[in-house]
Amino acid sequence: MALPRDAVVPDYGDGGLYGLVASFRAYLQGRAWTPPSNGAARNEDANRSLVFLLVDGLGDTFLQRFGTGSTLLAHRTGHLTSVFPSTTASAVTTTLTGLAPAAHGLTGWFVHDRRFGGVLAPLPMLVRGNGPVEGLFPLQRLFPYQTLFQHRGRPASLIYPHYLAGSPFSRRHSRGARVAPYTGLDSMVDAIVRELQSFGTQSGYVHAYYPVFDALSHTHGCESSQVIARFQRIDASFSRLLERLQGCNCDIVVSADHGFIDSPPQQQVRLEDYPDAKRLLNTPLFGERRAAFFGLRPGAERDFKAFSDEVLHGKAVLSSSESLRQSGLLGPGKPHRKLAERTGTHVLLMEPGWTILDRLPDETEHAMLGVHGGLSPQEMWIPLICARC
Template sequence: MLDIRFALPVDTVLPDYDAGGLHGLAASLRQWLQAPGAGWAAGEVEPGERALVILLVIDGLGDHFLRTMGVGSALEAARKATLTSVCPSTTASAVTTLMTGVAPAVHGLNGWFIHDRRFGGVIAPLPLMQRGGPPLEAFRLLPRLFPVAPMFHHACRPVNLVSPADIAFSRFSLHHARGAHIEPYQGLEDFGAAILAMADALGRSGGLIHAYYPVFDALSHVHGSRSAEAVACFSRVDELFRRLQLALVGRDARLVVTADHGFTDASPERCIDLAPDGEVVRMLAAPLFGERRLAFCRVREGATREFEAWAQEHLAGKAVLVSGEAFLGSGLLGPGALHPRLAERVGTHALLMEPGWTIVDHVEGEIAHEMIGVHGGLSADEMRVPLVMART
């Protein structure tokens, strides 16, 4: 249950952690994988049925994009519903939910960057690097950082993960793929071929093919979420979806498509850029973590009043400032037994950015990335993702 006792940005869409959101989709998928007699309603799998399910996760494909830029596409024609992403609406949080079946409050990845003093402060958990620093190395790093088991670990049905070759065998991927076979691919044609090869392998037994495609997200970041490059990439993905439908005819496969988050665009003029030697950075005990659309702050002891006064004066109409305690108690990160370090990872304050606004800071040694397309916030474009389902 959400318990929000603070103002929210304009156009906020709250995360649904029941059947109307990614968390509910993932939790029910986990149950189907691990319970022999379970079904999976989203994939029209009856209890106890031996079924072949192909889950395509198209990183960044928002529902608004599909309903507007994708009119007349095969994906739009097979669209069944709108789901909400988790909070924050970002890959680290949502993809981890789709691999574990639990909310960010439980798996603890509340943004691309998180704060964990055991491993040096602000870190990026997917590439497992310190922010602006070297790769993370520590005793029992992975089980300490990622204590939640993946949904495939105790699966009673076969699982194949089709993953980009450059991340398929990363430490994050290997840890979260336990119990599954990993099939790497290079390029969209190879992606489709790998899915069909895995479908052939699972033809008699049934099971899950979890297939992840990140290129739409990457192009949207660089060129914008409605750019010619993003639209062209969507068209190629849509054509792949058509071909998969045809190739799987007669197999009664369930072809389910969703995304981890959507996108919104932000201009440089609406970016709050904190100077490394500025007054705001001097109030902080650590660099920002979370996302540029939903930033978590760790304010120095004794600087709280000063920081809150700065936010009230300079961020009016640009961001909503919330205390870490209030954010933690709101339920925005979802239900379940809270990750033991969640309070640290939320920090003393959260900045919920208004539509079109972002906030960034700078860390020595870090490569700055200019982004047109952004996500992580609570706007409708970022929070709403499609649920597409086709039976072959």
Template sequence: MLPTLDIRFPLPSATILPDYGTDGLYGLASSLRHWLHDRDAAWLPGEVSAGERAVVILLLIDGLGDHFLDTVGQGSALQGARRQTLTSVCPSTTASAVTTLMTGVPPAVHGLNGWFIHDHRFGGVIAPLPLMQRGGPPLEAFRLLPRLCPTPPMFHHARRPVNLVSPAEIAFSRFSRHHARGAHIEPYDGLEDLGAAILAMADALAGSGGLIHAYYPTFDALSHAFGCRSAEAGVCFARLDDLFVRLQRALAGRDVRIVVTADHGFTDAAPSRCVDIAPEGEVARMLAAPLFGERRLAFCKLRQGAEADFEAWAAVALAGKGVAVKGEAFLASGLLGPGVPHPRLRERVGTHALLMEPGWTIVDHVEGETTHEMIGVHGGLSADEMLVPLILART
């Protein structure tokens, strides 16, 4: 039976709900985990047969939304090879979706429900990927990663070889090493080096079969900085499309499967469409901690006794801009996915979730934190953010 959602609160307009069955990123990741751990399993019906010693390249392009592919990417090789549209997880963001693609479980289970999460054991609001306190120092704690992220990676005890091809600047970070257990890490520097690393790993797996899990973050960074339909993002996409073509040519006759997908898409948000919580203002005084989650889908922890005032403020200030939902209702909705929830999930959702309307963001301010101005954003439930492509090529 496919997981169902139980949503009993208003949603932003034109919401795309996450699919935790066969038409979502979680389903892709869950079936990949099964394939890695069962040599007699098939994967991607019609592509990888049961028991086959296949070489599979999974190229994850951070931020490549399906709507981008149909607009800026119209007529590209990547668009031509698209087989299906998938939904991202909720929130539609790197910390949540990439961790699902590393573990095979949804955000409810792995517990990373945004770039920032709340965990009082490690100082309150923290960024789990760079392992930093929000506006503060790097995290240092006894058995930090096993306690923060107890879900084992899908590569741990896998029965097929796995090579992770990752940017050199993050390949051996604490977060990366924790989630790469059971895999070989191959760092790369730049797009050309990425292509060379993928080909070298394909050669290494030719006899045994296995997975090459390659991650490319630059498209995401450019979309944040310049906008998701910017010339800079377009140039980056064109280079990725060229790499996709060249990989097929270089691997011709090798019967390698190239699978391309993304963690989320993008939407642009103008500065004039930002709900800015003043540091010393009335709303900030209601909060027991800074906001966590994403600026498109934020979570908050209120001070005791502030709930009624906060909801009264949200009903007026967020009208047409976002929806405030009680944390308990958000948890019960299933938006974070099925399964046994992370033991800290209730804390990481907080007292309220703020689901922003398309084009709107919400931000607050923390002393010592560098404010990052972003044109392109994600994390919300709009189609631009939630829909990602599944692209397949067989050489």
């Protein structure tokens, strides 16, 4: 299938986030942890604890451009690809389950699921433009898979911001692990240290999630002064963490779920500006602004392709969703039984810097300068940072 220019294809082996999580799964089952990109296994101490700090949105391109002199860059050992789509809903779910997007079925911030009202956002559990998700056993039916922690051989702790720790999504995806909430960067460092100490003489796994970098990148842009300042605070916290964990016999891994690219207003395509094209769709857009899935009305494919060729040339690549599913971009594993519905009939893969969006009646639009979900190097490459204490 055709791809946007400079596209980075996700690596579902040792060169990607999926492979990194596979190494965490092996560790939780009792094996020594070895970075997946090291190739042949080394003779490691299986009694070392392991800390994984996921900084939402910290792309490798950003780290190398703005991280000069930072502790994080000093401990960078390489880079990995995100999954596709390169977005929180898809990638964070992979880090909590070990499943690729094809298998867990979260193919973007928005997914299409007729059982729960059409287009919905599974992380906040909201139907697009229509309030909370309702229905019989929605969590069990939306997230039918097991977590990474339900068949572990070591203790495991998840460290979440206090406002996310008790959310339905977090509760469902933390089964098998202890959840420790925190209220800021200093509190997060304290929680990591406290959870490691709680393991006593055992070795265990701590997964800490930090979302503020992502939120600031969306609002202010991925190279804004606000984002750079936040990175510096994160780096200072990482330095403090290393100091506090010296001699504790643990490995620390820092990475991300995706990177960022900016999409200014002049590079935003709004379907409301093209009502004739919008009428060809039988669903709203779902997935991501940088990788938009949708369903076309029967017989509308030729007309929509003409629209794409004329209006979206140089802005997006149109593909059938069947081609995308067969391409392997969504990763390995048994396909989720709703995968065909979650990917629609077609997908628009946006060129670097471009986004596409629509708006439903009574829907509050969220302005975003920084975006992700696509295949550009800025979105797909994430850092691999490793330290030993």
